[in-house]
Amino acid sequence: xxxxxxxxxxxxxxxxxxxxxxxxxxxxxxxxxxxxxxxxxxxxxxxxxxxxxxxxxxxxxxxxxxxxxxxxxxxxxxxxxxxxxxxxxxxxxxxxxxxxxxxxxxxxxxxxxxxxxxxxxxxxxxxxxxxxxxxxxxxxxxxxxxxxxxxxxxxxxxxxxxxxxxxxxxxxxxxxxxxxxxxxxxxxxxxxxxxxxxxxxxxxxxxxxxxxxxxxxxxxxxxxxxxxxxxxxxxxxxxxxxxxxxxxxxxxxxxxxxxxxxxxxxxxxxxxxxxxxxxxxxxxxxxxxxxxxxxxxxxxxxxxxxxxxxxxxxxxxxxxxxxxxxxxx
Amino acid sequence: xxxxxxxxxxxxxxxxxxxxxxxxxxxxxxxxxxxxxxxxxxxxxxxxxxxxxxxxxxxxxxxxxxxxxxxxxxxxxxxxxxxxxxxxxxxxxxxxxxxxxxxxxxxxxxxxxxxxxxxxxxxxxxxxxxxxxxxxxxxxxxxxxxxxxxxxxxxxxxxxxxxxxxxxxxxxxxxxxxxxxxxxxxxxxxxxxxxxxxxxxxxxxx
Numbered sequence: 001x002x003x004x005x006x007x008x009x010x011x012x013x014x015x016x017x018x019x020x021x022x023x024x025x026x027x028x029x030x031x032x033x034x035x036x037x038x039x040x041x042x043x044x045x046x047x048x049x050x051x052x053x054x055x056x057x058x059x060x061x062x063x064x065x066x067x068x069x070x071x072x073x074x075x076x077x078x079x080x081x082x083x084x085x086x087x088x089x090x091x092x093x094x095x096x097x098x099x100x101x102x103x104x105x106x107x108x109x110x111x112x113x114x115x116x117x118x119x120x121x122x123x124x125x126x127x128x129x130x131x132x133x134x135x136x137x138x139x140x141x142x143x144x145x146x147x148x149x150x151x152x153x154x155x156x157x158x159x160x161x162x163x164x165x166x167x168x169x170x171x172x173x174x175x176x177x178x179x180x181x182x183x184x185x186x187x188x189x190x191x192x193x194x195x196x197x198x199x200x201x202x203x204x205x206x207x208x209x210x211x212x213x214x215x216x217x218x219x220x221x222x223x224x225x226x227x228x229x230x231x232x233x234x235x236x237x238x239x240x241x242x243x244x245x246x247x248x249x250x251x252x253x254x255x256x257x258x259x260x261x262x263x264x265x266x267x268x269x270x271x272x273x274x275x276x277x278x279x280x281x282x283x284x285x286x287x288x289x290x291x292x293x294x295x296x297x298x299x300x301x302x303x304x305x306x307x308x309x310x311x312x313x314x315x316x317x318x319x320x321x322x323x324x325x326x327x328x329x
Numbered sequence: 330x331x332x333x334x335x336x337x338x339x340x341x342x343x344x345x346x347x348x349x350x351x352x353x354x355x356x357x358x359x360x361x362x363x364x365x366x367x368x369x370x371x372x373x374x375x376x377x378x379x380x381x382x383x384x385x386x387x388x389x390x391x392x393x394x395x396x397x398x399x400x401x402x403x404x405x406x407x408x409x410x411x412x413x414x415x416x417x418x419x420x421x422x423x424x425x426x427x428x429x430x431x432x433x434x435x436x437x438x439x440x441x442x443x444x445x446x447x448x449x450x451x452x453x454x455x456x457x458x459x460x461x462x463x464x465x466x467x468x469x470x471x472x473x474x475x476x477x478x479x480x481x482x483x484x485x486x487x488x489x490x491x492x493x494x495x496x497x498x499x500x501x502x503x504x505x506x507x508x509x510x511x512x513x514x515x516x517x518x519x520x521x522x523x524x525x526x527x528x529x530x531x532x533x534x535x
Contacts, residue, residue, distance in 0.1 A: 103388060103416035106416035106438060107344045110347050110351075110414075110416075110437035111346045111349070111350040111351075112350075112438070113350075113438040113439070114350035114351050114353070114441070114444075115350040115354070117357075118353035121354070122353075136353065139346060139349065146346075183388075187388075
C-alpha cells in the first residue's frame with residue numbers, strides 16, 4: 001500500500017515541477033524580451049499545447065489515483081465481509097454442536113460436584129478415610145482440567161481471531177474433529193469410518209479454519225444420510241499424502257449422492273437443498289481451501305454416495321500463504 | 330428404612346469418572362452401589378433378586394441408550410425403578426421418561442439432595458413393590474395348598490352364598506361345609522370372614 005502511494009506521488013510531483021520550471025523560464029524570457037509581451041497573450045500555440053497536455057496528464061493521474069484508492073477500499077470491504085461470513089458460519093457450527101458441547105462439559109462438572117459431595121460426607125464421619133478423599137481431590141482436578149479443555153476447544157472454534165498460518169500436524173485436527181462429531185453421528189445412527197495415514201501430516205495453514213472446513217463437510221455428510229437405511233449410513237473420512245507436496249482430505253458418504261444438475265452449483269453461496277440451510281457451508285469450505293492455495297471438488301462416487309475431495313499443500317511446499325491483511329476472523 | 334439398607338443402587342454411565350464419583354457419593358451416603366459402563370454391561374452382569382434401583386444415564390454413545398434400556402426392562406415384572414440422569418435433557422425427554430415409568434429425571438450436574446431423594450424414593454418404591462409381590466405369592470401358595478373341596482367351598486363362600494346353599498349344591502351337610510370353611514380360614518391365617526372376601530378379591534376369584 002505504501003509502495004503504491006509513493007509511486008502515485010511521483011508523477012503528481014513531476015507535474016508540479018514541470019509547471020514550476022515552465023513558469024520560471026517564462027519569467028526569464030519576459031525579462032529578456034519585454035517587447036514581445038507575456039506568453040499567454042502572445043498566442044504561442046506550442047506553449048498552449050504543452051500546458052494543455054500537462055493539464056490532461058495531471059487529470060489522468062488524479063483519476064487513476066482515485067480509482068486505485070476506491071479499488072483497494074472495495075477489496076478491504078470484501079475481505080472483511082468474507083471474514084465476517086467465516087465467523088458467522090463457525091458460530092452456526094458451534095450451534096449445531098451445542099448438544100455435544102453441553103454433554104462434554106456436564107460430564108466432568110457432574111463428576112466434580114458428586115465427588116465434592118462424597119468427600120464432604122466422608123469427612124463428616126467419625127473416622128474419615130483420608131486416602132479416599134485424596135483420590136477424590138485428584139479426580140476433581142482431572143475433571144476440572146477436562147472441562148476447561150472443552151471450553152478451550154469451543155472458544156477456539158467461536159472466537160474472533162487473527163488467522164494464523166502455522167505449521168502443524170493435520171492429524172491432530174482430524175482427531176479433534178472426530179471427537180466433536182462422533183456424538184452427533186452416533187445419535188443419528190451414522191458410522192464414521194476413518195482412513196488416516198498413520199504418519200503425521202505436516203501442513204502449513206490455519207488449524208481453526210481447516211477444522212471448520214472439515215467439520216462442515218462431515219456435518220453435511222451426516223445430514224445427507226438422514227433418510228437412508230442404517231446399513232448404508234456410513235461416512236468415510238480419509239486423509240492421505242497422495243502425491244509429494246499435497247495432502248488429500250476426502251469425505252465420502254454412502255447416501256443417495258448428489259443430483260448431477262446440482263454439481264455445478266454446490267459451491268455457490270445461498271444455494272441449498274436443505275430445508276433450513278443457508279447455503280453457506282460449502283462456499284465457506286471452498287473459501288478456506290482456496291486461502292490455503294488448495295483445490296476442492298465434489299463428485300458422485302461410482303459406488304454411490306457423494307465424495308468431497310480437497311487438497312492443501314504440505315508444510316515444506318507452501319510458500320507465502322498470507323491472504324488476509326490482518327483482519328480478525 | 331432397614332430394608333433400604335440392603336438395597337443396591339445400580340449406576341449405569343459410560344463416563345468412568347462420573348460413574349466413580351456417583352458411586353462414591355452414594356456409598357458415602359450409606360448405600361450399596363454397583364457400577365456398569367453401559368446398558369450391555371448391566372444386562373450381562375446384573376443378578377436379579379436384590380432390591381434396589383437403577384441410576385441411568387440417558388445418552389450413552391454406542392449400544393442401547395438409557396431410554397431403550399428402561400423400555401426393555403419395563404417389560405419385566407421384577408423391573409427395578411429407574412432414575413434418569415442426563416447431560417442435556419429437554420422437557421420432551423423428561424415427559425417421555427416419566428410416562429414410561431421412570432421415578433425421576435435429573436440433569437447433570439446433579440445436586441446431592443436431589444439425587445439422594447430420588448434414589449431413596451426409587452428404592453422405597455421397589456421395596457413396596459417387592460412386599461406386595463411377596464404377599465401375593467404367599468396368598469397364592471396358601472390357595473394352592475387348599476384341597477379341591479376346600480377350593481370349591483372357598484369360591485362359593487366368597488361369592489356370598491350361605492353354608493346351607495353350598496351344602497345343598499355339593500350334596501353334603503352344613504356341618505361339613507363349616508369344617509371346610511374353618512380349614513380355609515386356618516390355611517390363610519385369618520380369623521375374620523371379611524378377610525376371606527378381601528383375599529378372594531386379591532386373588533381375583535369370583
